[in-house]
Amino acid sequence: MAEPEPTDLLLSSLRQLETVLGRSPATDYTDGHARWDLYRAVTAVPEGHPILFRAICCERDASLAAGVVGSLLERLAPEERNAWVQALDPSVRGFSVRRVQELDVLEAVTSRNLTAHEARAAIDEWSDWLQLRVIAASDDTDILRLLSEVGRTKRIRNTALSSLS
Structure with missing residues (x-):
């Protein structure tokens, strides 16, 4: 059609x-x-x-x-x-709303406006995409250590651990 x-x-x-x-x-x-x-x-x-x-x-x-x-x-x-x-039509906004929130978190981490303590309180809500992007973009050893300990997947934890080396 x-x-x-x-x-x-x-x-x-x-x-x-x-x-x-x-x-x-x-x-x-x-x-x-x-x-x-x-x-x-x-x-x-x-x-x-x-x-x-x-x-x-x-x-x-x-x-x-x-x-x-x-x-x-x-x-x-x-x-x-x-x-x-x-x-966007409200019926299709969900992904983009979430991605804007994730980008805000990513920018807060990379600008060091989000502490590891604050990250620990929110990390369970972070998507795998966000966790991996934080690892790739951040040099904050406290946040990298946090992700190496409590990252959602083994891949995330190992990637964060490698970034600490």
Whole structure:
């Protein structure tokens, strides 16, 4: 079953994104795969982000929009992330809400604004992704030691232990 034709506003945004990327106009954006390809390419081009935001706001495929936002969150300034998450349909926000929270924790750890004591109180709520990212990004030996002792998986504990060496 074919997807519905993009709205005029979405189509206008898609054409502008093509211009940002220097691409020739695509003939069919009813295919979500074509939109995904365009969106993903623009995530690496910060000057295209305002146009991408407009496109995401009128994207009819909520799952597609959520995938794009999820892939973009790490590239955004912390103060911009919530606007992107709020642009998503509430039914698909869960992953992105969680990822923003995890990125906030990761940034608190790497800027040394989160102590090992505070981390111990919250670590059970940290996803495997977050625990591994903290290990890769942090040089805080107290937090690394904590993860080597109570990390969720053997892999996490061993990775943290190796980072201490």
